[in-house]
Amino acid sequence: MAKKDSTNQQQGTLALELPYEVITTVATRDQLRKHENLTVGRQTANLDVSYLRVRGTGFESHNSFNPRIKPEGWTMEQWEEELLISELAQDMLVNGQIDPLEGDMTPDGLFYLTDGFRRKLAIEWLIREGHTHYNNSKDINMVEIMPNPKEWTEEDKLVRSLSSNNNLKYKPIEIALKLQLWKKAFKRSNEEIATRYGKSRQWVDNMLKLAEEPESIKNAVATGAITHTAALELKNKVKDEGEREKIVQDAINSGEGLSVKEAQATKSEYADYKERMKAIVDRYGDEVITFTKAEQDIKEIAAKAIETKADEKGSINFAMKTAIAWLEEKVPGEEKTKYKEWKGMFEHILSLANNPEVSKPEDTNRVSFLEAGLADMLTIRNKAVEYYPDEREAILTEYDRTATTIEQLIADVEEVEIPAGTIKVDKEAANKAEEQSHKTAATTPEYRPKPQKDDALQPIDFSKDKAIGEMDLNEATKLLDKLSVNIGTLPAHLQQYVNDWQGSIRLVQSKIANAVEVIKKAADTR
Numbered sequence: 001m002a003k004k005d006s007t008n009q010q011q012g013t014l015a016l017e018l019p020y021e022v023i024t025t026v027a028t029r030d031q032l033r034k035h036e037n038l039t040v041g042r043q044t045a046n047l048d049v050s051y052l053r054v055r056g057t058g059f060e061s062h063n064s065f066n067p068r069i070k071p072e073g074w075t076m077e078q079w080e081e082e083l084l085i086s087e088l089a090q091d092m093l094v095n096g097q098i099d100p101l102e103g104d105m106t107p108d109g110l111f112y113l114t115d116g117f118r119r120k121l122a123i124e125w126l127i128r129e130g131h132t133h134y135n136n137s138k139d140i141n142m143v144e145i146m147p148n149p150k151e152w153t154e155e156d157k158l159v160r161s162l163s164s165n166n167n168l169k170y171k172p173i174e175i176a177l178k179l180q181l182w183k184k185a186f187k188r189s190n191e192e193i194a195t196r197y198g199k200s201r202q203w204v205d206n207m208l209k210l211a212e213e214p215e216s217i218k219n220a221v222a223t224g225a226i227t228h229t230a231a232l233e234l235k236n237k238v239k240d241e242g243e244r245e246k247i248v249q250d251a252i253n254s255g256e257g258l259s260v261k262e263a264q265a266t267k268s269e270y271a272d273y274k275e276r277m278k279a280i281v282d283r284y285g286d287e288v289i290t291f292t293k294a295e296q297d298i299k300e301i302a303a304k305a306i307e308t309k310a311d312e313k314g315s316i317n318f319a320m321k322t323a324i325a326w327l328e329e330k331v332p333g334e335e336k337t338k339y340k341e342w343k344g345m346f347e348h349i350l351s352l353a354n355n356p357e358v359s360k361p362e363d364t365n366r367v368s369f370l371e372a373g374l375a376d377m378l379t380i381r382n383k384a385v386e387y388y389p390d391e392r393e394a395i396l397t398e399y400d401r402t403a404t405t406i407e408q409l410i411a412d413v414e415e416v417e418i419p420a421g422t423i424k425v426d427k428e429a430a431n432k433a434e435e436q437s438h439k440t441a442a443t444t445p446e447y448r449p450k451p452q453k454d455d456a457l458q459p460i461d462f463s464k465d466k467a468i469g470e471m472d473l474n475e476a477t478k479l480l481d482k483l484s485v486n487i488g489t490l491p492a493h494l495q496q497y498v499n500d501w502q503g504s505i506r507l508v509q510s511k512i513a514n515a516v517e518v519i520k521k522a523a524d525t526r
Contacts, residue, residue, distance in 0.1 A: 019063040020056035027105040044100045046142040067178045071222040089122035096134040100146040115164035172228035173221040180211035273305040277323035298323045342384035346402045349373045
């Protein structure tokens with residue numbers, strides 16, 4: 001049988017590098033009973049206040065277990081005022097100590113806090129003010145405590161300290177620094193910290209970014225001279241650390257501090273305007289972004305850069321014109337201007353389709369002419385939507401109206417002609433073949449060719465099968481035409497695939513046309 005560990009050694013503490021002393025062993029039950037200033041109960045105990053300790057100095061951010069930070073330059077009186085210690089002390093005087101202080105009792109009889117730092121300061125405040133008992137007659141010097149579970153690791157205690165701030169929330173910078181310690185000392189990933197602490201990964205990422213800021217900025221956040229969100233915004237906008245410190249110090253010296261809005265409008269915000277403009281141009285080629293949107297974004301970057309860097313207005317405008325020129329190399333600006341008249345272009349094609357002088361009904365190329373008009377209208381619609389996204393609804397509505405008119409013209413003509421690329425079908429033969437296919441085989445005598453002396457193929461009448469095959473293939477061609485038109489109406493984020501899909505449809509249509517030719521030739525030779 002394994003020997004029971006009588007040293008009460010804490011788990012997972014031997015290899016840690018923490019900025020405060022690590023508790024490796026806690027007091028045994030027998031040691032607690034022998035403590036001269038401790039009264040032991042079932043779950044809690046009462047201990048003289050002089051035995052309470054906070055690992056580290058108790059209020060310095062770099063070497064304290066306690067998450068709360070006394071800002072640099074503040075006196076204890078200022079800090080206690082910030083922590084509302086006198087208010088908490090007055091409440092405890094009236095109502096007594098409601099909750100026990102949590103921590104670890106070491107073999108030397110000292111109790112190191114995990115939770116209850118503000119209550120410790122409040123008790124000390126009451127004693128300094130001359131109070132000896134709460135209103136319920138209990139001795140203020142005897143503090144109710146509750147030991148941590150023996151199985152808790154140093155990481156468990158750190159997490160507990162972070163979650164024990166219900167009455168007065170920790171400042172963001174206090175949480176940020178403790179998360180940084182958690183990550184480094186316990187080798188945890190941002191994702192692991194987020195999961196255990198019950199926060200999003202992005203939130204943890206931002207807190208750790210805040211903890212990486214220079215001491216002067218962290219102290220400015222701790223004192224409230226700037227908000228933590230303004231500090232993060234400034235970090236995102238100004239890459240140079242020294243410049244960020246100068247901006248924050250200037251804000252403090254002005255006595256006005258620095259808000260998020262002010263951080264967003266710092267003079268260095270658009271120092272990288274050239275890179276921003278180039279990124280917009282690059283995006284145009286790689287993502288679903290219209291010419292108009294790209295051009296608008298470039299001009300907006302230029303305007304904001306001029307607001308914060310007025311002395312560089314000439315350079316900024318030159319960069320803007322250069323970026324737009326790059327953009328126009330991908331899609332010429334004159335093409336954009338051309339498609340601004342999309343409505344007139346639709347009407348022009350429709351007028352040609354309705355003009356008998358251009359293409360008469362008896363013209364054998366009538367359907368081909370109308371289909372070419374539909375294809376042109378589809379191109380106009382796609383380009384107009386790309387360049388003028390704000391007019392998308394109007395463009396699609398006008399396209400549907402004019403395209404429907406042309407489709408009806410095609411339907412009217414198809415009674416006497418077949419679309420380009422297909423073979424004219426013998427409709428009478430096809431109808432007879434379809435009617436015949438519904439009859440039972442019993443009504444048709446089985447055909448038995450007479451034996452031949454040679455192996456030559458005998459003529460077979462394929463006219464009925466030929467008519468049915470041609471009719472089916474022509475119907476498939478029409479369905480593909482409709483599919484091609486519908487593909488053109490896909491949402492903007494799928495428009496980059498339209499050309500590929502329509503190209504595939506044209507390939508299938510050409511193969512169908514070839515199949516029709518093969519059927520015709522096969523029927524003629526057999």
